[in-house]
Amino acid sequence: MIDFTISIYKKMLIQLLKQGYHFQPFNEFLLSPKNKVVVMRHDVDRLPKNALLMAKLESELDIKSSFYFRIIKSSNHPVIINAIKELGHEIGYHYEDLNIAKGNKQKAIKYFKANLAYFRKFYPVNTICMHGSPMGKWDNRLLWNDYKYKDFGIIGEPYFDVDYNKLFYLTDTGRKWNNSISNIRDKVPSRFNFSINSTHHIIQLISQNKLPNQIMFSCHPQRWSNPNIKWIIELLAQSLKNPIKKIIIKKSVRYLKHQI
Numbered sequence: 001m002i003d004f005t006i007s008i009y010k011k012m013l014i015q016l017l018k019q020g021y022h023f024q025p026f027n028e029f030l031l032s033p034k035n036k037v038v039v040m041r042h043d044v045d046r047l048p049k050n051a052l053l054m055a056k057l058e059s060e061l062d063i064k065s066s067f068y069f070r071i072i073k074s075s076n077h078p079v080i081i082n083a084i085k086e087l088g089h090e091i092g093y094h095y096e097d098l099n100i101a102k103g104n105k106q107k108a109i110k111y112f113k114a115n116l117a118y119f120r121k122f123y124p125v126n127t128i129c130m131h132g133s134p135m136g137k138w139d140n141r142l143l144w145n146d147y148k149y150k151d152f153g154i155i156g157e158p159y160f161d162v163d164y165n166k167l168f169y170l171t172d173t174g175r176k177w178n179n180s181i182s183n184i185r186d187k188v189p190s191r192f193n194f195s196i197n198s199t200h201h202i203i204q205l206i207s208q209n210k211l212p213n214q215i216m217f218s219c220h221p222q223r224w225s226n227p228n229i230k231w232i233i234e235l236l237a238q239s240l241k242n243p244i245k246k247i248i249i250k251k252s253v254r255y256l257k258h259q260i
Helices: 006-018 026-031 048-060 078-086 105-119 140-145 199-207 229-259
Strands: 037-044 066-069 090-095 128-130 168-171 214-219
Touching (some): 006 048, 006 199, 026 037, 026 090, 037 048, 048 066, 048 078, 066 078, 078 090, 090 105
Parallel strands (some): 037 066, 037 214, 066 090, 090 128, 168 214
C-alpha cells in the first residue's frame, strides 16, 4: 500500500482533528501545553518546497506546526522560510554546528550563534532541534555538554526538554515509523510501546482512540509528496541509505553511551 503521500498525510491530520486533538507549535506547547494535543514537528533536511506544501495544507486545516531549517542550501530557502512564517507556523533552527565544525566545540558555538541570528531575521526563534547527521561522526547534542542553549534565549530543544513518558513520540526517520533499525540518533526514552506498520496504521489507531492524549510527530518533508518521480526517488534513496545506517548504528550507540 502506498505511503508517505500528501493525501495520506491529510487523512491523518483530519482524523486527529476528528478525535478532538488540538495542534500546538513546539514553543507554544512548552509554555502552555493542552491536555489533548499534537505537536507537529517538521525537520526540513532538504526539499523545502515539500515543507511549504505541508505548511499550506496545515494552514487550510487551521493547524499550526513547527518547521526546523538547516543552514545548508538544500534546506535554507529564504523565500520559503518567510512564506511558512507568514502562514503562522513556528520557525526553528535545525542545528548541526558540531558536525560542521568537525567536533571543534569552540568553532561550533560560534557557528551556532551566527546561524541562530540568521534565522531570527525571519522569526523570533526560541526553540531549536538537533539534526541527526546520520552520516556524520559527531552527535550535535554534545555541544551542550560545554554550553547552555538557554543562554541564547532558547526555551526548548525536543531531545532535552520533553518528558516522553507523557508525550508519545513518532518519527518517520528511515521512511518508516519509529524504526530503530535504521534510526541512528532520532530516538527518545519512552514508556510507550507501539508497533507502527504504516501511516494507514496510525490513522486506524487514531480512529479507534488508541493513541495517547499527547503526541509529537517528527515529519521530514522530503519523504512526503504526491506519487511522482520525486516520490519514487526518495523511496529508492531511503532504501539504499538504511543498510548503510545499520552499519553506522553500532559504532554510534557505543559513542553515545560514552559521551551523553
